[in-house]
Amino acid sequence: xxxxxxxxxxxxxxxxxxxxxxxxxxxxxxxxxxxxxxxxxxxxxxxxxxxxxxxxxxxxxxxxxxxxxxxxxxxxxxxxxxxxxxxxxxxxxxxxxxxxxxxxxxxxxxxxxxxxxxxxxxxxxxxxxxxxxxxxxxxxxxxxxxxxxxxxxxxxxxxxxxxxxxxxxxxxxxxxxxxxxxxxxxxxxxxxxxxxxxxxxxxxxxxxxxxxxxxxxxxxxxxxxxxxxxxxxxxx
Amino acid sequence: xxxxxxxxxxxxxxxxxxxxxxxxxxxxxxxxxxxxxxxxxxxxxxxxxxxxxxxxxxxxxxxxxxxxxxxxxxxxxxxxxxxxxxxxxxxxxxxxxxxxxxxxxxxxxxxxxxxxxxxxxxxxxxxxxxxxxxxxxxxxxxxxxxxxxxxxxxxxxxxxxxxxxxxxxxxxxxxxxxxxxxxxxxxxxxxxxxxxxxxxxxxxxxxxxxxxxxxxxxxxxxxxxxxxxxxxxxxx
Numbered sequence: 371x372x373x374x375x376x377x378x379x380x381x382x383x384x385x386x387x388x389x390x391x392x393x394x395x396x397x398x399x400x401x402x403x404x405x406x407x408x409x410x411x412x413x414x415x416x417x418x419x420x421x422x423x424x425x426x427x428x429x430x431x432x433x434x435x436x437x438x439x440x441x442x443x444x445x446x447x448x449x450x451x452x453x454x455x456x457x458x459x460x461x462x463x464x465x466x467x468x469x470x471x472x473x474x475x476x477x478x479x480x481x482x483x484x485x486x487x488x489x490x491x492x493x494x495x496x497x498x499x500x501x502x503x504x505x506x507x508x509x510x511x512x513x514x515x516x517x518x519x520x521x522x523x524x525x526x527x528x529x530x531x532x533x534x535x536x537x538x539x540x541x542x543x544x545x546x547x548x549x550x551x552x553x554x555x556x557x558x559x560x561x562x563x564x565x566x567x568x569x570x571x572x573x574x575x576x577x578x579x580x581x582x583x584x585x586x587x588x589x590x591x592x593x594x595x596x597x598x599x600x601x602x603x604x605x606x
Numbered sequence: 607x608x609x610x611x612x613x614x615x616x617x618x619x620x621x622x623x624x625x626x627x628x629x630x631x632x633x634x635x636x637x638x639x640x641x642x643x644x645x646x647x648x649x650x651x652x653x654x655x656x657x658x659x660x661x662x663x664x665x666x667x668x669x670x671x672x673x674x675x676x677x678x679x680x681x682x683x684x685x686x687x688x689x690x691x692x693x694x695x696x697x698x699x700x701x702x703x704x705x706x707x708x709x710x711x712x713x714x715x716x717x718x719x720x721x722x723x724x725x726x727x728x729x730x731x732x733x734x735x736x737x738x739x740x741x742x743x744x745x746x747x748x749x750x751x752x753x754x755x756x757x758x759x760x761x762x763x764x765x766x767x768x769x770x771x772x773x774x775x776x777x778x779x780x781x782x783x784x785x786x787x788x789x790x791x792x793x794x795x796x797x798x799x800x801x802x803x804x805x806x807x808x809x810x811x812x813x814x815x816x817x818x819x820x821x822x823x824x825x826x827x828x829x830x831x832x833x834x835x836x837x838x839x840x841x842x
Binding site: 430432433434435436438439440468469470471472473474476477478480481482483484485504505507509510513514516517518520521522523524525526 | 666668669670671672674675676703704705706707708709710712713714716717718719720721740741743745746749750752753754756757758759760761762
């Protein structure tokens with residue numbers, strides 16, 4: 371029987387690649403998505419399709435209402451920034467940061483892992499093209515792992531919870547190259563923070579810009595359908 | 607303006623006492639309860655009443671479906687142990703342990719704290735009369751606090767998230783004495799894991815037994831209404 375792993379699967383490019391990596395490492399994969407009141411709910415459908423493509427053991431979507439907590443453009447009534455200056459400008463943390471999001475997601479993954487008897491949790495954080503989010507850095511991953519091993523019954527008994535962040539030091543281009551190598555169908559993935567409709571990306575938010583640049587730098591055609599700038603002007 | 611604090615409020619004896627302590631320390635209190643699919647849903651009403659008694663700034667009940675994760679007698683179809691041998695027997699962790707529960711709850715409190723601009727989070731964990739749960743120990747609280755300060759935008763900027771666990775080294779009797787001193791109305795609190803009806807405690811579960819013993823040792827009359835053993839026999 372293969373070793374079980376939980377893979378956090380948002381439906382985006384990074385987490386789809388992480389699933390492909392965990393799958394290639396022969397883990398029996400359990401994928402976990404969160405319905406947290408995000409503007410970009412379509413990503414939950416993307417996650418389901420990606421999980422199905424990789425034939426995971428179980429895919430679970432958990433509802434956690436982060437809107438009630440607020441504090442982010444992704445969950446509250448704060449506009450998502452578009453265009454120049456949106457992505458990782460000047461090292462400041464953008465308004466799309468969701469307070470403690472990866473801490474909350476990893477905590478729920480930890481609970482499921484313990485209930486399933488799994489010790490391996492995969493997350494697609496990335497410390498390079500990462501928009502400056504504090505919970506995407508190696509320091510955070512290490513601190514969470516240490517905490518997990520004192521927080522749980524299974525951690526106390528075995529002390530071997532491991533948070534795998536295989537993308538943490540990869541560029542977006544390297545991630546895309548790796549994913550293509552492992553058979554990820556990036557048409558199924560959704561990165562846009564503010565998609566105008568299902569399957570269409572705005573092309574202007576932080577996340578769209580990082581994605582576009584990644585494909586360009588990887589020298590791989592970008593399968594994403596972006597809304598044209600004209601349409602944005604008319605919708606204005 | 608007083609300093610804001612988040613207080614985790616389950617509706618039980620311990621967290622009500624913690625709220626009284628935070629309140630006495632002049633914090634502007636924001637209380638947080640979780641509807642996590644627990645058997646003992648009545649405790650959510652208890653939490654509301656306690657929050658109202660202490661006139662908190664805001665009381666928030668967040669829904670997090672831990673039933674989907676399972677792994678505990680409190681959320682899954684595993685019977686709650688009753689009678690002899692139920693409480694802290696032999697140091698093993700009982701089936702009422704909910705995988706990663708305090709990690710999940712503190713993570714959500716951390717998110718709300720960050721959104722509110724608060725740095726102080728109060729939790730009623732207790733390392734003595736604690737049923738052997740790993741996430742009630744000082745080691746866990748310290749590890750979580752360290753993690754919180756690298757996980758968040760506010761933590762990075764100020765590095766002063768503090769997890770307050772004022773009961774951690776107190777006996778149940780000392781907690782009750784403290785609470786009575788600070789005006790907690792323990793009739794409003796609910797400890798029972800498996801209450802037969804609202805306002806009635808089973809009297810036999812782990813949590814009821816710790817509560818009974820606490821009042822006895824504190825020399826304070828226990829205001830709890832326990833179901834009589836006869837009724838249990840007849841209901842059996």
